[in-house]
Amino acid sequence: MKLQMQHAQGIRAKTATRSMPVLSRRALSVKAIASEPRIEVPSSLKGASAWSPVTWRSKPALQQPDYQNRDEVVKACEEIARMPPLIFAGECRTLQQRLAKASTGDAFVLFGGDCAEAFSQFSANRIRDLYRLLLQMSIVLAFGGGVPIVKLGRIAGQFAKPRSAPTETINGVTLPAYRGDIINGPEFTEETRRCDPWRLVRAYNQSAATLNLLRGFSYGGYAGLSRVSQWNLEFMKNTQEGHAYMDIAKRVDEAIQFMIACGMDTNMPFMRETEFYTCHECLLLDYEEALTRLDSTTDLWYGCSAHFLWCGERTRQLDHAHVEYLRGVNNPIGVKVSDKMDPNDIVSLIASLNPHNTPGRLSIIVRMGAKKLREKFPALIEAVQRSGQTVTWVCDPMHGNTETVSGYKTRRYDNVRAEIEAFFDVHDKMGTVPGGVHLEMTGDNVTECIGGGASISEDDLNSRYHTHCDPRLNAEQSLEIAFYVAQRLRQRREAMAAKVAAEAAASA
Numbered sequence: 339m340k341l342q343m344q345h346a347q348g349i350r351a352k353t354a355t356r357s358m359p360v361l362s363r364r365a366l367s368v369k370a371i372a373s374e375p376r377i378e379v380p381s382s383l384k385g386a387s388a389w390s391p392v393t394w395r396s397k398p399a400l401q402q403p404d405y406q407n408r409d410e411v412v413k414a415c416e417e418i419a420r421m422p423p424l425i426f427a428g429e430c431r432t433l434q435q436r437l438a439k440a441s442t443g444d445a446f447v448l449f450g451g452d453c454a455e456a457f458s459q460f461s462a463n464r465i466r467d468l469y470r471l472l473l474q475m476s477i478v479l480a481f482g483g484g485v486p487i488v489k490l491g492r493i494a495g496q497f498a499k500p501r502s503a504p505t506e507t508i509n510g511v512t513l514p515a516y517r518g519d520i521i522n523g524p525e526f527t528e529e530t531r532r533c534d535p536w537r538l539v540r541a542y543n544q545s546a547a548t549l550n551l552l553r554g555f556s557y558g559g560y561a562g563l564s565r566v567s568q569w570n571l572e573f574m575k576n577t578q579e580g581h582a583y584m585d586i587a588k589r590v591d592e593a594i595q596f597m598i599a600c601g602m603d604t605n606m607p608f609m610r611e612t613e614f615y616t617c618h619e620c621l622l623l624d625y626e627e628a629l630t631r632l633d634s635t636t637d638l639w640y641g642c643s644a645h646f647l648w649c650g651e652r653t654r655q656l657d658h659a660h661v662e663y664l665r666g667v668n669n670p671i672g673v674k675v676s677d678k679m680d681p682n683d684i685v686s687l688i689a690s691l692n693p694h695n696t697p698g699r700l701s702i703i704v705r706m707g708a709k710k711l712r713e714k715f716p717a718l719i720e721a722v723q724r725s726g727q728t729v730t731w732v733c734d735p736m737h738g739n740t741e742t743v744s745g746y747k748t749r750r751y752d753n754v755r756a757e758i759e760a761f762f763d764v765h766d767k768m769g770t771v772p773g774g775v776h777l778e779m780t781g782d783n784v785t786e787c788i789g790g791g792a793s794i795s796e797d798d799l800n801s802r803y804h805t806h807c808d809p810r811l812n813a814e815q816s817l818e819i820a821f822y823v824a825q826r827l828r829q830r831r832e833a834m835a836a837k838v839a840a841e842a843a844a845s846a
């Protein structure tokens with residue numbers, strides 16, 4: 339932190355570079371396993387160079403739009419740079435503390451929201467329905483885990499999408515791929531697929547309006563604990579998950595009544611409010627740069643487009659622009675990691691993004707499918723442990739499980755659940771901590787993923803398939819996943835309690 343502050347000051351004063359140690363001595367000693375040889379950080383990484391919000395520009399940046407008119411991009415970004423930040427740096431610091439708790443099992447993180455927000459699907463009701471589904475899921479998880487749930491919405495900025503191919507061909511016509519509404523439109527016409535810089539400003543405005551409503555819900559009474567039983571979505575009321583949720587809601591109501599009888603003040607903030615944070619993939623670097631601000635209370639740089647930013651699987655190259663940008667902002671950040679990640683490389687990447695080994699700064703979001711996760715994940719955990727690095731491990735069970743059925747991109751509920759199961763199993767075996775889950779999901783009653791309690795079949799896909807990019811779990815499937823995760827968290831909690839009791843008995 340301190341050295342990064344020196345960087346920030348250096349940039350303002352236009353002074354020379356300072357070198358940045360990769361891992362502090364304390365960091366190296368924290369969790370290192372004494373008997374194992376330590377994984378060393380490559381010497382090329384020791385002494386990272388000065389950072390500013392524009393240093394990413396000198397590195398290769400993958401997955402960026404092919405704008406025809408750079409002058410318009412500059413104008414749009416200048417307009418955004420004059421706008422207020424979307425978040426306050428102090429909120430990021432609080433979030434980082436919460437994520438640090440998740441790294442030790444004293445909290446659990448729930449990331450969830452659209453694959454890609456869309457201009458055409460922007461409405462208060464959709465924001466409310468996702469928000470209350472996330473509240474419902476966090477009640478279920480808190481009940482199982484007995485720990486606070488950190489709620490991070492993929493919302494108010496989750497617009498830009500990395501693509502496997504730069505173009506799409508339909509009936510012999512080839513056009514640029516859709517890259518998210520902040521860049522171009524989903525309709526298959528030359529006009530809509532052209533990258534339009536003024537979409538940047540529209541995405542900023544939609545994010546600001548969305549965030550405004552989310553803050554209203556969080557602090558204006560909607561999220562109060564006395565309203566738990568009113569969060570059930572209308573179409574969920576007669577489902578198995580809806581009933582199971584209402585059972586929990588009833589128990590929460592009873593517990594609150596009991597605490598009121600004991601003299602609890604219902605005006606306490608924890609009864610009326612909840613913390614809710616936003617996140618998105620840090621992909622579109624012109625936009626992120628325009629929203630990078632120096633926090634006047636600490637003199638540190640923050641990416642002010644969201645509380646938490648993550649680096650995608652396709653853009654996490656150590657010497658490329660996205661890692662360069664993210665290493666300099668002081669938000670809590672994440673990196674997506676597939677089975678392609680090598681144990682030595684993960685250590686180098688973590689060292690570059692979290693050189694002071696600050697708990698809560700870095701989440702590693704693993705997404706490789708259940709089978710590969712069982713094979714490859716243990717070696718990654720072991721490497722990170724051996725280098726003494728602290729990370730919050732998060733499971734993204736969506737991106738390793740995408741397939742195409744009848745022309746639709748989809749995911750099978752059973753595969754999603756199997757990956758979460760594998761994630762918990764591996765952590766149980768390694769004695770490490772499952773810190774959270776990251777889901778592409780919606781509060782809407784869509785038919786984009788196959789299976790789950792409602793038994794959505796392949797034939798149902800065309801009925802309510804609304805996503806513009808990847809398939810999302812619908813409300814019922816999401817709640818079902820929450821019940822499964824809650825069960826795993828409860829088992830873990832009970833196993834830990836039994837272990838502590840056994841140790842106490844042994845030492846008595």
Ligand SMILES: O=C[C@H](O)[C@H](O)COP(=O)(O)O
Binds near residue numbers: 500
């Ligand atoms: O959401 C993630 C990516 O943008 C998406 O999986 C890429 O999909 P594609 O392989 O269809 O380009």
Ligand SMILES: C=C(OP(=O)(O)O)C(=O)O
Binds near residue numbers: 453619649
């Ligand atoms: C693109 C995404 O993920 P990944 O980088 O893991 O493919 C995403 O989460 O939207």
